[in-house]
Amino acid sequence: MxxxxxxxxxxxxxxxxxxxxxxxxxxxxxxxxxxxxxxxxxxxxxxxxxxxxxxxxxxxxxxxxxxxxxxxxxxxxxxxxxxxxxxxxxxxxxxxxxxxxxxxxxxxxxxxxxxxxxxxxxxxxxxxxxxxxxxxxxxxxMIEPYTIAAQVMDRGRLTADDTVLICGAGPIGLILLQAVKMTGARVAIMDIIDTRLNMAKEMAADLVINSKTSDMITEMMAFTNNEGASLILEATGNINVLETCIQKIAAPAGRVVVLGFSTELVKIPQVAIMSKELEIIGTRLNNNKFPQVIEWFAKGLVxxxxxxxxxxxxxxxxxxxxxxxxxxxxxxxxxxxx
Structure with missing residues (x-):
């Protein structure tokens, strides 16, 4: 063969x-x-x-x-x-x-x-x-990459009441967008490539942010009525983005799910996590999510x-x-x- x-x-x-x-x-x-x-x-x-x-x-x-x-x-x-x-x-x-x-x-x-x-x-x-x-x-x-989204939703305890920020509009970011929209939650997505953000618009993102030309913090505070995002899905692997999300964008009692896997050290003051009771949550691969995603595909939910x-x-x-x-x-x- x-x-x-x-x-x-x-x-x-x-x-x-x-x-x-x-x-x-x-x-x-x-x-x-x-x-x-x-x-x-x-x-x-x-x-x-x-x-x-x-x-x-x-x-x-x-x-x-x-x-x-x-x-x-x-x-x-x-x-x-x-x-x-x-x-x-x-x-x-x-x-x-x-x-x-x-x-x-x-x-x-x-x-x-x-x-x-x-x-x-x-x-x-x-x-x-x-x-x-x-x-x-x-x-x-393509079922396997959608199992990544199913795992992220599980780890982040996504609900329809969440206001979500997805960092990165590459394949996984856009797959996350489809999965989040399936639940009815409001979702913003950021990237630096306009063609990807245009795809996100077509997939019903409530807000798209080009972080090269717009201030992500200002945009997200306006989007969330100054509360911050209750759930952040960090898929860029960029440590500066992660630091900004934790310190400036996450809502009190919010969750930050980390998909990116840079080996660089992240600098975050402990008080940024403690003062808001933030949850910083890792996610990797999938944990028996194939049956769930096959059902999504069969029913046309994504x-x-x-x-x-x-x-x-x-x-x-x-x-x-x-x-x-x-x-x-x-x-x-x-x-x-x-």
Whole structure:
């Protein structure tokens, strides 16, 4: 079979690999479509501290089951599935309290082990989630990034009464916007790229802020009647944005959910957190959110087709990465078809 392998940072090739064996508790999937995530690009460019090389990347993918292990009962050949890339040990503290997505021995397909950018993948049957017939392969490959939004909503305890600020209108920011709007909450979103903010307007953002040309603090205070945002979702990874949100924009008793993962030190006075009883909440990957998001897709509650802006054949993956790097204002999400 053909597989897309990042041999070392900056070097990618399509190589021949044997079709994986299907163990008794696994299913063998013929990959139909995959998404390119920012983290895939980081691995390609050598900017992901968790990745090792050579590596077949890809943690957003969907396909058709072509073989079923002897112990698998709830899936069969011909089923379409989306794959949860998160695996855990099952016995560390995080796993024992039901938060396996931050397992001490966390393993993610496409980062710590070979992923979905290949023609066939064998995965544990528990990671394969059956798809309804009304979801195309290209759209099904986008289920994983929407599970990030479901996790964020859970971690941030989002309600319809919240006034939300989303920092960053890239793919994840726009996916967050769709998920938040689904609940009826008022939401503002900031970025520095007008084309992304225009997409946010089309997705019914109540306020868009270009922080290069407008003062984000002034805009948010006007938007919230000087109360501040009750829930902030920080998806830029920019420490200056995070510092501003905590010190200047978060409402008393507010929550700040941190998606970005810069390794730079953040400077925040303790009093900024203590005086408002702020909650600073981390979020990572997803914790069993695939069934919930598949239901969103099946019922048309979100619009993944608005996020998927470009599609390439998997043989054109190098061209796709290059296009993504050179056209940040035009690209939201790129899909690969197999």
């Amino acid at each position: 053909k597989a897309i392998e990042i041999i070392k940072p900056g070097e990618i090739a399509i190589v021949e690999r044997p079709i994986p064996e299907c163990k008794e508790n696994e299913v063998l999937i013929k990959v139909k479509a995959a998404g390119i995530c920012g983290s895939d690009a980081h691995i390609y460019h050598g900017k992901n501290a968790f990745a090792t090389y050579p590596r077949v990347v890809g943690h957003e993918f969907a396909g058709e089951i072509v073989k079923v292990g002897s112990q698998v009962k709830n899936l069969q050949v011909g089923d379409g599935v989306a794959v949860d890339p998160v695996s855990s040990c099952g016995h560390c503290y995080a796993c024992r309290i039901g938060r396996h997505n931050v397992c001490k021995s966390l393993s993610v397909i496409g980062v710590h082990r070979d992923g979905g950018y290949r023609e066939y993948v064998a995965v544990d049957a528990g990671s394969a989630h059956k798809l309804p017939k009304n979801i195309s392969w290209e759209i099904a490959a 619009q993944p087709e608005k996020i998927l802006t470009h599609t390439f054949k998997f043989e054109e993956v190098e061209k796709a990465f290059d296009f993504m790097d050179k056209n940040p204002a035009d690209v939201c999400k790129i899909g690969l078809t197999f």
